[in-house]
Each structure stands twice: as structure tokens, then as C-alpha cells.
Amino acid sequence: MQNTDSFFTNYAPSFESKDSTDYSEIIASIRAYARLNGQSAILIDFDRHEPIFVTDNLIYVDESQAGDRKRASANPYWSLVTDEVLQVLVTMRQNYFKLREVLTADEYCSHICIVDYPITIRNREFFINSRYTPIVTGKNGETKLGLYCILPSNKKEISSVVIVPSGKRWRYDFSINDFQEFSLIKKLTIAERAVLQRAKMGMSNEEIAKALDLTLSTIKSHKMHIFKKLCVESIAEALVVVGNYNLM
Numbered sequence: 001m002q003n004t005d006s007f008f009t010n011y012a013p014s015f016e017s018k019d020s021t022d023y024s025e026i027i028a029s030i031r032a033y034a035r036l037n038g039q040s041a042i043l044i045d046f047d048r049h050e051p052i053f054v055t056d057n058l059i060y061v062d063e064s065q066a067g068d069r070k071r072a073s074a075n076p077y078w079s080l081v082t083d084e085v086l087q088v089l090v091t092m093r094q095n096y097f098k099l100r101e102v103l104t105a106d107e108y109c110s111h112i113c114i115v116d117y118p119i120t121i122r123n124r125e126f127f128i129n130s131r132y133t134p135i136v137t138g139k140n141g142e143t144k145l146g147l148y149c150i151l152p153s154n155k156k157e158i159s160s161v162v163i164v165p166s167g168k169r170w171r172y173d174f175s176i177n178d179f180q181e182f183s184l185i186k187k188l189t190i191a192e193r194a195v196l197q198r199a200k201m202g203m204s205n206e207e208i209a210k211a212l213d214l215t216l217s218t219i220k221s222h223k224m225h226i227f228k229k230l231c232v233e234s235i236a237e238a239l240v241v242v243g244n245y246n247l248m
Contacts, residue, residue: 004086007093008049008074010142023145026135027053030147040150042075043135046143049074059150060128064121075148077128080119085158089117092160092172099162099170099179107164109137114163116155129153129243154240188229188247195222196242199235 027043034041034055043053051074061076069079071086081089092115100108113132118125129151136145160172162179170179188196191212198208209219227233230241241247 004071004073004075004078006049007078007090008044008046008146010046010138010144023052026145031055034149037149042148042150044074044146044148046146051075052145059152060119060121060126068121077119077130077148077150080121081117082120085117088158089115091177092158095172095178096160096162103164105141107166107168108141109134111162111164113160115158115160116153117158127153127155129155154236188226188242192222192226192229193247195219196226196235196238199223200239 023043030041030043030053033039039055040057040059040061041053041055042051042058044050045052054076058076061080064080070082071079073079078086078089096113103111111133115130115132116127117130118127120126131149131151133147134143134145135147136143138144160179162170167183169182171182172178173180194212195208198211203211205216205219205223208214209216212219223235226238230238232238232241
């Protein structure tokens with residue numbers, strides 16, 4: 001089996017002993033966050049390219065069997081991708097490292113890298129939405145600790161987006177195998193965000209109209225504008241786009 005440990009390292013020498021480093025407060029915070037949001041979380045020590053905390057339940061991974069694991073990896077989800085998908089992820093990650101060169105130190109320390117990709121369990125394909133951010137960085141900007149949060153994804157193709165707090169975004173372009181900066185020019189209005197927030201709660205158009213003291217036709221009009229702006233055809237797709245690009 002191919003070993004992918006080299007993809008979860010900062011390529012810098014570690015001068016701290018793992019035994020002398022107390023990560024208990026960080027782990028407690030991540031445990032609480034995962035408990036509240038129902039997400040799977042993996043905290044990886046990039047000095048030793050190994051996980052130091054994994055939530056008790058891992059979406060999809062818990063359903064896998066020994067025969068599903070194709071390789072060893074610090075990230076258990078990378079153990080469940082096909083060789084073809086792995087090559088795509090490896091190429092994408094190599095270009096992600098090049099993108100780091102254009103980020104400022106503050107941007108890098110607080111950026112989010114979102115990747116949707118398929119894993120295979122018992123010959124069935126499941127897409128996951130993997131979100132990564134650095135937790136602790138070293139003096140030279142190298143990652144010490146990094147956090148992955150995983151959710152099910154309704155996407156049907158591999159994609160990746162990098163977002164920084166200023167709002168700048170880069171999307172991976174497979175035609176050139178590189179990240180390209182982009183922007184969503186048409187931003188959602190306060191009213192449109194309010195409609196989406198209530199739709200996310202499972203409210204019907206009638207319930208949203210009552211909650212916002214608007215007419216049913218106005219709610220439908222807001223939804224049509226949302227679909228047009230985000231280039232989607234349903235509320236479910238709109239919520240995915242909004243979540244991936246931090247538009248709420």
C-alpha cells in the first residue's frame with residue numbers, strides 16, 4: 001500500500017518533544033466543536049505526520065472494512081480513495097503548497113482549504129467535504145498542528161477552494177492544474193441571507209414568509225434571485241455553495 005505520510009508534514013525539523021507539548025486545551029475545544037456540529041474531526045501533528053486526536057465517530061470511515069483501505073495515511077479518509085483519485089489529490093496538494101507562497105503570514109494562519117472528493121467503501125462511492133485549517137504554526141510559518149473537519153457532500157466531482165478572512169478566494173482549475181483567484185461578484189442581500197438561514201432550518205416557504213412578515217410571492221422571488229446569483233437550481237445546492245464559500 002502506498003504511504004501518504006509525506007503529505008502531512010511541514011518538511012521542517014521539530015525541536016519540541018511531543019511528550020512535552022500539552023495539546024489538552026486545543027483537543028477539548030475541538031471535541032466540543034465536533035460534538036456541537038456533528039462533524040468528524042482529525043487533528044494532525046505535522047511534525048510527526050500523525051493524528052493526535054480523532055473524534056470517536058468518523059463519518060463513513062466507521063463503515064469501512066479492512067479490504068477497503070488501500071494505503072496507510074495519517075488522514076484515514078485518504079486511505080479510502082482510489083489510486084486515480086489519490087493522484088488528483090496529490091497534484092492538487094502540490095499546487096496548494098505553491099499557493100501558500102502568495103498568502104501573507106496572517107492569511108496562511110487563518111485560511112480554510114475546502115476539498116470535495118470521493119472515497120470508496122465496498123465498491124460504493126461517497127463524496128465527502130473536507131475542510132482544513134492550520135491550528136498552530138511555527139516561527140517560519142510551517143504548520144505544526146492542522147485540523148480537518150469532514151462532512152458528507154452532495155457534490156459529484158472533485159473540487160477545491162481556498163478562502164482567507166479578507167474574502168479572497170482561489171478555486172482549483174483542472175484545465176491548468178492550478179488555483180485561480182475568483183470572486184462572487186453578486187453578493188447575497190440581507191433579505192436573501194435571512195431566507196437561506198430559515199430554509200436551512202427546514203422551514204417551508206409559508207413558514208419563512210410568516211417568520212419574516214413577507215408575502216409568499218416575495219419569498220419565492222428571493223429564492224429565484226438566490227438561485228440566479230449562485231448558479232444553482234435548488235435550496236440544497238444553494239446551501240452547499242454558501243457553506244463552501246462562507247457567504248452567510
